[in-house]
Amino acid sequence: MTPAAGPLYQQLASHYGQAIEKNTLRTGMRMPSVRELMRRHRISLSTALQTLRLLEERGWLEARPRVGYFVRGIAVPPLEEVADADLSAPLEAVAGAHPFAGINERISVLVESARRADVKVDLGGATPGPELFDTAWLNKTAIALLREQPNLLAQSRSTATTHPDFQAAMALRALDAGIRVAPHQVLATVGNTEAMHLALTAVCQPGDVVAVESPTYYGLLQGVESLGLKTLEIPCSQASGISLEALDLAVRTQPRLRAVVVVPDLQMPLGTLMPDAQKAALAAFCRTHDLALVEDDSYRPFVEANERPRPIKSWDTSGHVVYCESLNKTLAPGLRQGWMSAGRWHERIQMLKFAQSRNTPAFSQLLAARWVGAPAFERHLQRLRPRLRVQREQAAQAIARHFPAGTRLRLPPGGLSLWVQLPAGVRSSVLFREALREGIRIAPGAMFSNTDRYEHFIRVSCAQAFTEQTDEAYRVLGRLAAAQAAV
């Protein structure tokens, strides 16, 4: 990950860092001693010591006095956890005066300023870098596909929005997750963004209300706004996700509430895992009140657990759950391949998809079908999870090291980012602008709500390899935050 350049002790630290990352050296194992390192690599005492100290500093090793260095276990940084908000009531429903004047405007300004900046360290977008994918396998499969089906790129598939091979592969994938979906109920989408857009278009009329988690992924807020719908932000507990108490109040006070959108596993940005009991209760709640429950299941493959959690869809007995998965972050970001199974709204969504963008390219669908069905995909995820865990811990440690007192975070049980609460007085929108000037991109809290209640939060991505430069970026961020806190 860290390029093998620079002084010898840095090269050696990278070498061992990678071995830990790849689980060749596992948590709790004893690191070779100073003497062993000297002999093995024919290095001086001082180089051996520098190597071990750097590995310790980067969070790879912990020193046990008079025993030696050991590979670190889960790093819990010495930071307080983020506290839950009041879970008893929903926030005010928000609708822009105009469908493009609220969050869309805000996000566009942020995205545009990031695009124009000379970003050197991108902690903004939480998508794994190309080095975390099996690109050799991907390209080999793509080339094989083009050779086997020479007409693939030139073939029109005007009557079918989704390729039957993709439908079959996703139906199998669903079965694996405990969901029964017939192949014909699988609809290919352009990532998850289109899936959400189709789901909300099918379920709502302009002016209707959509309940979302607070904080939530900004793309969802944009989608809701661009459809002329109202967003109702429902507070989330970090232990169990969306507050059913607040949702219950919302049903009674908002007659035009039509849909609830959730990311039950590794909620974005909180990283919460919704417990099974809560999933079952939420499914029952939506059934009882005839609400569409739109489930974004794109992060479940990143959960650190021996047993994979079950999606809410597996508790759906009435077709109220619209299940969506993006394969962007697990399979290949460049394909923009997603899929959905829309329960009782299937016919209407198929119709809308046909009217709004027709079919997605068969090339991407077939590549996704082959990849997702292959054992290589599970192996890829098994390699990816511990690497991301290490990257999350490295980021958390860097924050603990560099950020001012009063900074809080909770290490999530998986995923691609951290949600960080800054000390009182630090405004993340200011931090965003100042950091960008230093070539560092972060996601300020304002992106995750229509309110300003997350102004003192940032989301940082752990999807890219943690390098010297990343550590330096956290140091700069910490300095900027401290300067604001001191004012």
Add this chain to the structure above:
Amino acid sequence: MTPAAGPLYQQLASHYGQAIEKNTLRTGMRMPSVRELMRRHRISLSTALQTLRLLEERGWLEARPRVGYFVRGIAVPPLEEVADADLSAPLEAVAGAHPFAGINERISVLVESARRADVKVDLGGATPGPELFDTAWLNKTAIALLREQPNLLAQSRSTATTHPDFQAAMALRALDAGIRVAPHQVLATVGNTEAMHLALTAVCQPGDVVAVESPTYYGLLQGVESLGLKTLEIPCSQASGISLEALDLAVRTQPRLRAVVVVPDLQMPLGTLMPDAQKAALAAFCRTHDLALVEDDSYRPFVEANERPRPIKSWDTSGHVVYCESLNKTLAPGLRQGWMSAGRWHERIQMLKFAQSRNTPAFSQLLAARWVGAPAFERHLQRLRPRLRVQREQAAQAIARHFPAGTRLRLPPGGLSLWVQLPAGVRSSVLFREALREGIRIAPGAMFSNTDRYEHFIRVSCAQAFTEQTDEAYRVLGRLAAAQAAV
């Protein structure tokens, strides 16, 4: 095209047919005589005569008594031309009671029944078959691209909806068409369907009115309806396209009219070429009345002319023209690649695209950029046009041969389909169902309007190679139409 199988005279006819198609034997050239054929191919007199008669029957040759056989010029079938409708007034504005209850429902039923049928001859979808594309070149370029950019499929491009290489290539393409578009004004889309959807979403509010050509492409009617907008059908002249007289009346009677959508070159399904004066007038009209003019320019590359017509966008001085092009039918249907340049609505449409589907795959964009910029693309179109011309003529001749008296059509100056008027008493929705039972798919007139005024029309595709089986399909269609006409 016709497979080289069957009796010897059929093989020879195919051989010469292909030579004519490829312009090796050009219009007006004298065909080898009976004696020459006998000597050249060592065949009997009867085989030589059968070969020439089959070529004549298929429309490749014409016999000049006592002189010999000549390669045919443009075949004008002995059919009357379709008459124009009343051009003085728009039709009633139509809005479904519900955004999914009108044309979307109708089209879905048709598409679904075609999908379920065992279609042997598809005259429904007007996209060229894979044999009309340079698939070897496409695949070679795709594989080279994956080898040169091994991270292409695994790379996330979250802040940019359009790849800069694609923007540069399309800006050059636009320049070639007489349009000045800066690279940053190019937005990649999922075919034209998404472009239309984005344009209308940006320009209109639910309940607004969109003027469309009548008849028009059904996908547009679906898109308008699915956005909760009203369609106002404006009659078209076959000589000059959309009626400005009717449009003028529409502006005065429809205060919520916001946009006009046209296919100025090779209007779908009429095949009309809008004259330059009309294009300039329409651009000025929309500027004067502050209407968005959405221009679908996907068919211009199929125009049979030495000089390519200019898009309306080239007369746009105020940014009122939203220019859209799908590369589906010219480049590769499997990529679903389109683009747009949205004039004064650019910022808003970029925002909407980001909110509704993010970026389209870089793989497709880069492949399109290479292809469209290469001389091979122009060569491909130069080969494609005469092949399509021959296929249109073959279809027109088959209709003239097999359809009942009273059938009318006008050979369009290019394109992928024919618009056929059936005799009084023939209902194309019935013909559609009956033909499907025989394994033949056509597009009934009802797909091209929210009214039933095209119930006695069909659109037939000429995008697939014309074979014995195609001829047989026209024979069956003619028989079915005649049976209806006789009742």
